[in-house]
Amino acid sequence: MAKHSAPRRGSLAVRPRGRHGTLNARVRTWPSIKSDEPKLLGFMAFKVGSINVLTVDNREKSSTFGKPIFNHSTVVSCAPITIVGVRSYQSSVDGLKVFSEVYAKKLSKEILRKQKLNSNTDANIKKIQDNIELITKVSAIVSVPPKQAGLSQIKPYLFEIGVGGGSIDTQFEYLINQLGSTISATDIFQSGMLVDVLGITKGKGWQGPVKRFGIKKKQHKSRKTVREVGTVGAWSPQNIMYTVPRAGQMGFHQRTEFNKKVLLIANEEQQSVNPDGGFLHFGIIPGDYMILKGSLPGPVKRPVIVRYPVRSKSTAKLDTPKILQLSTKKGDFS
Numbered sequence: 001m002a003k004h005s006a007p008r009r010g011s012l013a014v015r016p017r018g019r020h021g022t023l024n025a026r027v028r029t030w031p032s033i034k035s036d037e038p039k040l041l042g043f044m045a046f047k048v049g050s051i052n053v054l055t056v057d058n059r060e061k062s063s064t065f066g067k068p069i070f071n072h073s074t075v076v077s078c079a080p081i082t083i084v085g086v087r088s089y090q091s092s093v094d095g096l097k098v099f100s101e102v103y104a105k106k107l108s109k110e111i112l113r114k115q116k117l118n119s120n121t122d123a124n125i126k127k128i129q130d131n132i133e134l135i136t137k138v139s140a141i142v143s144v145p146p147k148q149a150g151l152s153q154i155k156p157y158l159f160e161i162g163v164g165g166g167s168i169d170t171q172f173e174y175l176i177n178q179l180g181s182t183i184s185a186t187d188i189f190q191s192g193m194l195v196d197v198l199g200i201t202k203g204k205g206w207q208g209p210v211k212r213f214g215i216k217k218k219q220h221k222s223r224k225t226v227r228e229v230g231t232v233g234a235w236s237p238q239n240i241m242y243t244v245p246r247a248g249q250m251g252f253h254q255r256t257e258f259n260k261k262v263l264l265i266a267n268e269e270q271q272s273v274n275p276d277g278g279f280l281h282f283g284i285i286p287g288d289y290m291i292l293k294g295s296l297p298g299p300v301k302r303p304v305i306v307r308y309p310v311r312s313k314s315t316a317k318l319d320t321p322k323i324l325q326l327s328t329k330k331g332d333f334s
Contacts, residue, residue: 010213010245017212019252024303025198026254030139030162031310038166038174042307043185044144044157045076045290047199047298049279052327053263053291058319068324073263074296075273076304078185078288079149084111085141086175087160090134099135100124104180110156111143125176138163138171140178144303150286151301164308185288185306186265192320194259194312199297199304203252213245258311261293263321275328291326 030041053071057064085103089096102124103117111117128135140161146153163171189195209215210227218226232240240246267288268274278284281300296304325332 008243009215010209012243014253014255015242017249017253019203019249020200020254023200024157024159025200025256025305027160027162027198027305027307029310031164031308033164033308035165038163038171040140040183040188041162041164042305043078043161043188044081044142044159044303044305045078045185046146046149046151047296047300047302047304048075048077048150048282048285048289049300050295051075051273051291052332053293053323054325054327055263056322056324058321071263071293072295073291073293075279075285076290076292076296076306077149077282077285078265078290079145079147080182080184080288081142081144082108082182083140083175083178083180084143084158085117086128086172086179087139087141088128088135088172089137089139091136096137099131100127101141102128102176102179103141106180108143108156110145110154111158114155115158128172132169132172135168135172138168138175140175142183146303148287150283157303159305162307185290189262189265189290189306190318190320191262191265192318193262194309195262195292195306196309196311197257197260197292197296197304197306199255199257199302201251201253201255201297202299204250206247207250208247209245212248212250215245255297257294257296259309260296261321262290263293264291264323265289271326273326273328 024044027042033039033041051073053073054068055071057067057069059065084107085101087101088099090099102121103119105121107117140163141158142161144157146157163175208227209229210217215229218230220226229245232244264271265288268285273289273291274284290306298304
């Protein structure tokens with residue numbers, strides 16, 4: 001009789017499977033772009049729901065080239081972000097460390113209610129300019145108002161966005177000139193480009209190894225349990241390896257979707273995307289929105305961070321998709 005052999009069940013690539021600390025994702029890497037002018041490399045949006053988009057296939061080597069195809073897509077609401085501060089970093093033996101921060105002189109009461117910020121704007125600007133040769137990285141601190149995206153939440157999100165293009169001097173001058181101003185999604189992205197999306201997945205709570213790792217259930221006459229692994233390891237050494245599927249937290253993890261295509265960036269005045277009565281569990285999108293091809297992590301209303309791609313092909317050309325129809329009501333494509 002042949003020896004039974006099967007691949008292990010459950011991925012070891014995303015460990016530890018613990019709960020994320022916040023609702024918004026943490027961006028550890030910002031890509032470098034080729035541009036003479038400084039640009040923000042990311043944006044925060046809020047997941048709205050799914051939609052089907054009928055487009056013309058523009059992939060030249062595809063068997064459906066030039067023909068209409070369906071695209072299961074996700075709509076995200078994009079409220080304008082406000083640049084409230086600039087953070088500068090310097091290199092050290094322990095990596096990058098914060099050198100100084102500059103914040104706008106006039107901030108909304110919602111931002112000040114969330115966090116107290118340093119008000120010595122002019123002094124901190126002069127400090128960074130006098131030591132610009134020590135600065136190795138600058139980034140923007142932005143505020144995102146969920147209320148303007150269609151949510152009932154008033155407290156804004158504060159997070160950091162990387163800056164690419166140009167030199168450190170031009171990046172710092174660009175952010176200082178933009179302090180207190182608002183930036184929309186169309187100022188950063190455009191239709192047809194590829195983006196990365198970072199988000200927190202839907203939480204499932206404490207789950208067993210059958211649901212968490214997909215292990216096979218034992219027979220119904222097995223000793224003690226059916227929905228556990230047959231063995232957790234050898235008698236010696238007296239410890240359980242991390243590779244053994246065990247019960248624990250499932251979901252509410254940070255995940256990244258690479259190279260999602262932007263099908264459309266618009267607002268309700270240019271092209272309506274709201275179905276009759278609004279999106280399920282979300283409502284009406286009041287302003288700008290973005291349609292991304294494919295699915296995104298997390299439930300409805302959860303914030304996601306859209307950034308420039310870190311794995312995109314440099315030879316990929318920007319093709320603006322030709323949209324034929326959006327499914328705003330049931331039975332549009334029947």
